[in-house]
Amino acid sequence: MSIFTKIINGEIPSYKIAENEDFFVFLDINPNAAGHTLxxxxxxxxxLFDLGDELYLxxxxxxxxxxxxxxxxxxxxxxxxxxxGLEVPHVHVHLIPLNQMADATFGKxxxxxxxxxxxxxxxxxxxx
Ligand code: 5GP
Numbered sequence: 794m795s796i797f798t799k800i801i802n803g804e805i806p807s808y809k810i811a812e813n814e815d816f817f818v819f820l821d822i823n824p825n826a827a828g829h830t831l832x833x834x835x836x837x838x839x840x841l842f843d844l845g846d847e848l849y850l851x852x853x854x855x856x857x858x859x860x861x862x863x864x865x866x867x868x869x870x871x872x873x874x875x876x877x878g879l880e881v882p883h884v885h886v887h888l889i890p891l892n893q894m895a896d897a898t899f900g901k902x903x904x905x906x907x908x909x910x911x912x913x914x915x916x917x918x919x920x921x
Contacts, residue, residue: 795883797833808914810862811921815848816855820914821887824903828867828890828913832856839882856886862920863888867913873897 799805801817808820810830821829834852838844844852860872869890876886877899895901905913 797883798837808910810914810918826890826896830888832886834884838884841876841884860888862917865920866916
């Protein structure tokens with residue numbers, strides 16, 4: 794079972810933003826930038842391009858919706874999207890508020906307090 798399935802099941806806490814039948818959305822615990830969000834299919838599949846077509850298309854449709862909420866909630870030039878998966882073998886889309894190229898690189902990390910995480914998750918959720 795992946796760490797994201799444990800988060801989806803509530804066995805591990807997360808700064809949750811939203812959930813529906815197919816997806817669970819929460820803040821990345823080690824963000825490139827404030828507001829860095831993960832959109833995760835509840836179905837545990839390792840690699841993006843192994844998703845069935847229907848779930849794959851739904852994932853990007855829903856990521857678009859979540860990105861629009863991030864754009865409203867977090868000051869940024871644009872919201873970037875990455876799919877990596879080298880650390881957690883459970884499909885997830887990274888949605889990252891971008892102001893500079895470094896925000897799109899996974900070497901740069903932002904330290905946030907618990908209060909800041911909670912406020913960000915609530916603010917993004919308020920625009921969904
Ligand atoms: P990737 O698999 O795409 O290379 O990276 C996995 C991402 O998931 C990383 O950005 C990492 O910070 C995030 N991550 C890993 N474990 C946890 C966790 O337990 N909670 C949360 N919220 N994010 C996690």
